[in-house]
Amino acid sequence: MKQTTAKLVFVSSMSLAIASCGDKQSQQSTDAMEENVSNSQLEAIWPKLDIAVKPDAKVEKQVQEILAGMTLEQKVAQMIQPEIRDITVEDMRKYGFGSYLNGGGSFPNQNKHSTPSDWIKLAEDMYQASIDDSIDGSTIPTIWGTDAVHGHNNVIGATLFPHNIGLGAADNPELIEKIAEITAREVMVTGIDWVFAPTVAVVRDDRWGRTYEGYSEDPRIVRDYSAAIVNGLQGHADKDFLGDERVISTVKHFVGDGGTVGGDDQGDNIASEQELFDIHAQGYVGGLTVGSQSVMASFNSWHGKKNHGNKYLLTDVLKDRMGFDGFVVGDWNGHGQVAGCKNESCPQAVNAGLDIFMVPGDDWKPLYENTIAQVKSGEIAMARIDDAVSRILRVKVRAGIFTKPSPANRPFSGKLELIGAKEHRAVARQAVRESLVLLKNNNNILPLSPKQKILVTGDGADNIGKQSGGWTITWQGTGNNNDDFPGGSSIYQGIADVVTAAGGEIELSSDASYTTKPDVAVVVFGEEPYAEGNGDTDNLEFERGDKKSLAVLQSLKAQNIPVVALFISGRPMWVNAELNASDAFVAVWLPGSEGNGVADVVMAKADGSVNFPITGKLSFSWPKDAMQTTVNVGDEDYDPLLPYGFGLAYGEASTLANDLSEVSESGASMLSNLNMLSTPWTPAFGHNGTNKIYSSTAEEAPVSYRTIDRVVQEDARLISFAGGELGLFEINDNFPFDLRGYAEANGQLSFDYRVDKAATGKVALSARCEGDCKVNIDVTDKFNAVSEQWQTLTVDLACYAAQGADMGKVYAPFVIGTSDELTVAISNVEIVASPESEATISCP
Missing domain, CATH: 3.40.50.1700 (Glycoside hydrolase family 3 C-terminal domain)
Structure with a gap:
């Protein structure tokens, strides 16, 4: 589908000062050469920002003193951010993580109805464990990050403001700053130090599931609001910056998340570099200029390269050119999507400029161990680790984390009357009116x-x-x-x-x-x-x-x-x-x-x-x-x-x-075929088909998998079912895919297959979708004989709908399963938009 972009260019003199772009050229990065971008182009497009929070010799001295006394293990622990469902207080005591988070829908004690007192207790326990040096030798305080994106939205009783799309319709930066100030106050009641906001996506395709997190399609509103939100959360650089009533802010997601082709979440942005700045980077101009201390890397790619592993964007542009001296945090296992990476190992992301791995699940421990090993082997330079940890420490020092009381003893902590306070709700009510x-x-x-x-x-x-x-x-x-x-x-x-x-x-x-x-x-x-x-x-x-x-x-x-x-x-x-x-x-x-x-x-x-x-x-x-x-x-x-x-x-x-x-x-004529052997689709297998495969060979009884060559390198997959119990192999996405347009266009699932070991029992083709999805198509006769030649099987998507599949929310359009023995190779797995011939399997 055609991707259109607005040709809008904004100058900084309207509200935010940007220094001259005529600096002396520096050595061009490898990633910049890969993108065929000259140093002069870098300087012509990306400005040096006049950032309100200036380097401070006293702060830098303290940072270097702390860094000098740290072991490699302590440094890497600062770069690991696990989720509260996946670590214990004892884990914090043992490893001394630099930070941790609660994801959306995650609560202390895994209780949705946890009280603010429960939140404070967890914050206090984690803090005390982090400064306990009895095991890890570290006394560096940890910090807790949370998605407070329209108020302290994980806490029952908190004031919930309109989502960003409504606030954009108000076009009132002063109101926005007040909202951020209130959000910071309610967050601090629960002992939390750090907020993953503002989202500064400039949305170009409204099919994107995060459209409401964007303030506007107009970069001007996004830029002005970003500055206002950061000032509200962190305080102004010249008066109350990161004081007792403020939290650390995060401008996210760097960069271009609102401009992916087709509005595909975590997809590919193909804007030119000038458009990337003019449209998608204006929120960073706003938020970084007033002093935001953290930036979250985006899941999306830019021209096919995942941002979590893009050194040109994270280091050359953001840090070196724009002058950002805070830290870059990853998004939810976003590093695992970088080419050649897994959730538990990604030196590419560190080398690209990622400072903190956000690593929910059980992958934090192998990631910690692998990163240490990669530094020792030289795969990650010690200088890059020191830079990352210096940035983390710099923000902690600026935020007073080393000198503030513990979370339970801070000025707002435990003042439960502030959660959903009448005066806070009055501001939210005003925001509703203006939206x-x-x-x-x-x-x-x-x-x-x-x-x-x-x-x-x-x-x-x-x-x-x-x-x-x-x-x-x-x-x-x-x-x-x-x-x-x-x-x-x-x-x-x-x-x-x-x-x-x-x-x-x-x-x-x-x-x-x-x-x-x-x-x-x-x-x-x-x-x-x-x-x-x-x-x-x-x-x-x-x-x-x-x-x-x-x-x-x-x-x-x-x-x-x-x-x-x-x-x-x-x-x-x-x-x-x-x-x-x-x-x-x-x-x-x-x-x-x-x-x-x-x-x-x-x-x-x-x-x-x-x-x-x-x-x-x-x-x-x-x-x-x-x-x-x-x-x-x-x-x-x-x-x-x-x-x-x-x-x-x-x-x-x-x-x-x-x-x-x-x-x-219907848009059917605009649909292109979906190649399910390329991103964002991922192979998975196991008893429930949800154990994703990130390598060329993998096994989880009763299924084994490996990539093979058919026409070109690794263009086919070989799946073996050992039998004895139900085995499933599927190709899925992290999020449900909307296949209604394909179904309306009489679309088909199509794949080539070659049977190396004939099925000894029933084989079913099915799908995994939202809700009670009972798709079950008997394909036993297609797999009951060895076939030296490749064959093609096509199935009408109407068969899925006829069996009750919600075609608007399909996680895995291709699932093959059997409880018996079967070895089959597959290739060219596609959803075909407008097929030229009738399907092998059709439904009335």
Whole structure:
């Protein structure tokens, strides 16, 4: 699919100072030569930043003194960041890790309902173990990092702000700084030192599952917000920098995560280097200039090279040219995706400039041991280790980690009244008000008089979890109910409070039924929560294949009941039919815990006057078609349904027609075949098929695997099943893949195979997908005889759907299994978009 990029260039004089680019050329790096980038090009494109936090001789002296007394083992331990589910306090005492994290949906004691006191206890225990030198000889304090991306979102009762896409519509950097300040305060109540925020992705393709983590398609908003968030989290460099009320910030993910081809999470960004800076690096200009102390490397590739292993970007650009002197932390085992690496071994990432491995799971110990061995062998230079550890120590010294009290004894620690404090929620409520964007308002139906009979319906009406989206208590934001949000309010509750106070009538209905015919219906609906790649989709059609919300809207409209649509989403979506069926339509995005902020705006005062104006403007262009996925301001062929910056004010006439086209291109003609023997697809096997294979040979009873040559080197795979128990081999991705477009295009699974040892029993072809996926296609007859020649087997994807597979969320389209003996070679495994011939196996 064509990837379009905006041709926008921003100068620093608007708010952030950048020094002259005319410095003396330095030696060109190997990676720069690989990318065919000359030193003059590097200096012409990437600026030297005038960073507000300057080098300090006293700090550097302390860093070097500490470093001089450290063993190699202590140094490498500073570079290892395990997850709280995978280490104990005793592990911390033994190894002295420089940091640790809780991933999304990870809690002390693995209890979702852990109290702030539980968080403080774990922070205190880990800290005390890290400075206990009885085993490892180290007294360097550890630091705890957390994903507080829209408030302290892992802690029940915390203030949850609108997700970034909504904040972008507010375009208010001062408010953003205040939000970050509050987030830092609530994080510090639980004894945590470090926040993995802000996300500064500039989203180019709204199919990306992390679109809502981006503030805007406009790099200007992202740059300004990045500076504001960093100042709010860390404090200003010239007054309260990393003081007792502040935490370490992380500008992420470096760089280009919002610009991957097709919006593929962890995919490939093919922007030119100038576009990489002009569009995707502006958040780093903003955040690093004001002094962010850490940067998180991105999962994505740039022109096929994974960023975790890209020395040109991490070292030549970020550290040497832009002047960043903090540390670079990896993302969730992102180093394991670098060519030639595994989760437990990746010298390439260290040599490229990664300073801290984020290594959840059981891989931290072999990674620690392998890294030590690689330094001893010379594969990693000691100078690179010393540089990494110096950066980690520098940030710790600047943040006062060596001099501050332990986590349980810090100024905010244990002040539970600050978690979800009234004044914090007031700011979140303001943010909700400013984030709302009015797309349609026929006859100026909004704001609604609270003295009417109002029906509130839709699956998002009384659902704080849905309105908060992903990264909310759990990683995906799923599995929550309103009881998990003490102090919060649903959109319905906010409306009900206003109506009740004004003497009107209100009824909540789950199915749009009512006791008394209402004067107006408010329908609250939208996307279900998701995070990261689980939200990737292949087009922007809302409720594709299941128009349950549209049915509600149309039912009410058919009864001549005026309809106000409040649309919850993490991205702009193709909702032409829903717009047609609504008299008013408001994009409420993902407002977080303060649903009453929506009522503040959509409800009038009792006398009918405006309570709060509606001021939000689209920070993302709104598509006119489901396949208009890369529509960004500045594109040469820019033609959205609603442009960047659009947003009606109360009293303005609607501009949208009431008969928008409800016919959308399927996009089938734009789909290309999916080669499942290349990234992001990974072979896996074992009893449940989830043990991924990263080497050319592997074995896990009853299955063995190795790469073989068919036409070119390692273009085929040989899988042997020993029998005696069920063995599975599959090709999968970390996240579910949306195959609906391929199914709609009558797509097929196609692969070549050669039977080296005939099956002695039943062989099944299946799939692994979201939910209860029971795909089971008997292919025994294809594998019951040895075949010296390669053959091709094709299977209609319709067979998957016919057996109940959710084609929008397929983790593994190719799974082969047997409990008996079989040896088969496979090659050319593909999902074919528009096949030229009928499938070998088809379904009615």
